[in-house]
Amino acid sequence: MSETLIERRARLMGPNVPTFYREPVHLVRGEGVWLWDVAGKRYLDCYNNVPHVGHCHPKVVEAISRQAATLNTHTRYLHDLVLDYIERLGATFNHGTTQAIMTCTGSEANDIALRMAQAVTGKTGIIATDNTYHGNTALVSQLSTRKPPIGGYARNIRLVPAPDSLRPVGGTVEGQAEAFAANVRKAIAELEAEGFGFSAMLLCPLFANEGLPDLAPGFLDPTMAAIRAAGGLMIADEVQPGFGRSGSHFWGHDRLGFAPDVVTMGKPMGNGHPVAAVFARADVMAAFRDAFGYFNTFGGNPVSAAAAMAVLDVIEQEGLQANAQQTGAYVVERLKGLSHPLIAQVRGIGMFFGVEFLLEDGDPATTFVADLIEGMVARGVLLNNIGKHRNTLKMRPPMPFSRENADLLVDTLAQVLAETPVLR
Template identity: 45%
Template sequence: MSSETAEVRQILDMNAFRPGDSAEAAVDRRLANLGAASVLFYRRPIEMVEAKGAWMTAKGGTRYLDFYNNVPSVGHCHPKVVAAVSDQIARLNIHTRYVVEVVDDYLEKLKATLPAQLSNVAMTCSGSEANDLAIRIARAATGGTGVIVTETAYHGNTALVTEVSPSALKRGSLPDWVIAVPPPSAAHHGDDIADGFRASVEAALAEFAARGIRPAALLVDSIFSSDGIFADPAGFLAPAVEAIRAAGGSFIADEVQPGFARTGASFWGFGRHGLTPDMVTMGKPMGNGIPMAAVAAKPADLAAFCADTGYFNTFGGNPVAAAAGRAVLEAIEEDGLQENAARIGALLLDRLQDIAAKDGRVSGVRGAGLFIGIDLAGDSGRPDPDLTVRVIDAMRERRVLIGAAGRYGNTLKVRPPLCLTEDEAAIFAAAFEASLNA
């Protein structure tokens, strides 16, 4: 798909409410409280009151099929998570300066899903904190400072992590110690994604050398969700990881979005590429709505950081969060959610590819499990974010929620709860097809 003359779009601005749009009292109240930091979805925001499974209910009773929120990944208000959190908060909730059994029970269950080398886990409250800490650990372990990311990456909102999140920057440019490379797409790298992406990383490493900067890390979301979702071919990440390690840097797998069984074939996004990262960061779906996140690291790397810098997180790894996290892992296993993501995701992908074969405006469909990207284009073949917004609005009218991603804001980001049923997937596909012609 040609991107000539296409305008780069800020993802948070896509189909977002803006002050001055018609508003209701509840919206005015929110804006008065949060001011310029308020981010509301849709030009006519929705006031939600409850949710269950893959469905959310607005004030007034309208129900929406949720294909947007990947935080309640095992399903909104999953009974196992509700019970675990309720029980634990009635017993004890304190920081990690005390030994509490549920915390170590959780950490051991989490580590069982990870490569054995990553045997230390530092708990935080958000993916932003996790990525911030991972960069600092990488710098201590490697002695370098440079970080390579992709050109529309989003890794969080701390001061440090904002600087490695090109999609968050409305003005200015990246600092000298950050280089953004093109995402692993056919548009940038042709048929050989693996070699092309490796070459992009090697070019960034050469530029760091010219700047006199030692590399610390290649930091990527392993499904490249903010770049527009690029999952295939499985294994394409390996050569780029070899390149960063050969230059003395480390590989940080940001699993905040693709982790916890979403891609179906593997519990972690990096697993599809046959990789063992130097660090794994995680968040969002980890607690199914309870704020929790973490960095999994090698003991020697974490020790190198802690030798110079004390680290403690008051709320990271608290017992209530640990109880929620353990319940999420149990729900994924007991409800067969990884298998469900693979099966329902494949069915949905096939249905969307059928729609694409009939409608040229659907210029690309790709993904893994229940993480799928749908590219929309105009008659010229150029990315069409305006069509994307119209489709998002039309799907809302059909009671389906979805958001956008990608450099030009023309990619629908499909990431429903992992408990999605075949009937619910069919509802989405029908709503999408109808919305193209709304």
């Protein structure tokens, strides 16, 4: 009997290698917002932010090919392109984070950012939310709540309750900003009392994995005041919000209205090519460089820099940030027009959408959302779920997503909603 692809994966990659969906999708080709499986079935990609400017964008492919045919080395040799890229991207910040370390993954970027904070403050305490994900290194995996680290969380880590639109921290939407900040102040005090001190808070400006709560600009003002008073740093993880996805702003932290000390980014930078980075103020970078002998062989290589530069070109030339704002508003309008008894709230920020579902008794409709996702995949639409209870439908399509694509998404969702039974 021939070996299945799933069996082959297990034999060669080991057990429990994650896949999406109950029947994993075997993809063979992508173009724009579309993906095709091995049987020729076409899927509308409403989930992947890695192909930020669309799967296999010809300008990015050409830039990678041209540079790969010319030169590829590392930053121990001088090369203009990586400097051109850092200078160009750094100009999008308005708070002095203009120096960068290029890496290959967001995990590496966040790991470096946390070490930067430790170098600046001389302290080791770290704060994140209680339903987040920032990567896979030994340090940043301490912040993930999906798979607690072996031996438990390190004593220098504090996870505070994440903001929530339907179950706000502190009990009210109006008081949530201050209640969130109060928990941060409490965590800082605990870290100082236990001798670790407070080095930094790391968060996603959209609180994406937390469920994409609807937060007004200025929400983090009390938290930022607490962090500044304690002498710590704020690190903005822009892996999901960055590069125009929020529509109104190029960066999520600008939309929320706070100035981080360090900004990390990853997935969308190279449109599938492994590129990531840490941007920091000059004083923060100097402290890190003095404390750590850091070098990344592949970070900032010319091919990666060419891919990343091409992505910026496409974002600008094709007006993708404006598309995120305009098409995103249309998607939210259409989603809010859906009628189903379990829909508790529709939320959207630019080209990022969430629909939260609750059962009649107010419990999370986790199983219903899981069934809904499978129904959408069967009809050729890829999406997933987020939130502490995985009861929020997550849609985060490539940036060229159009109104026509939006209509297909919402019309299909309406059909699947009508067909999916509610099981307790």
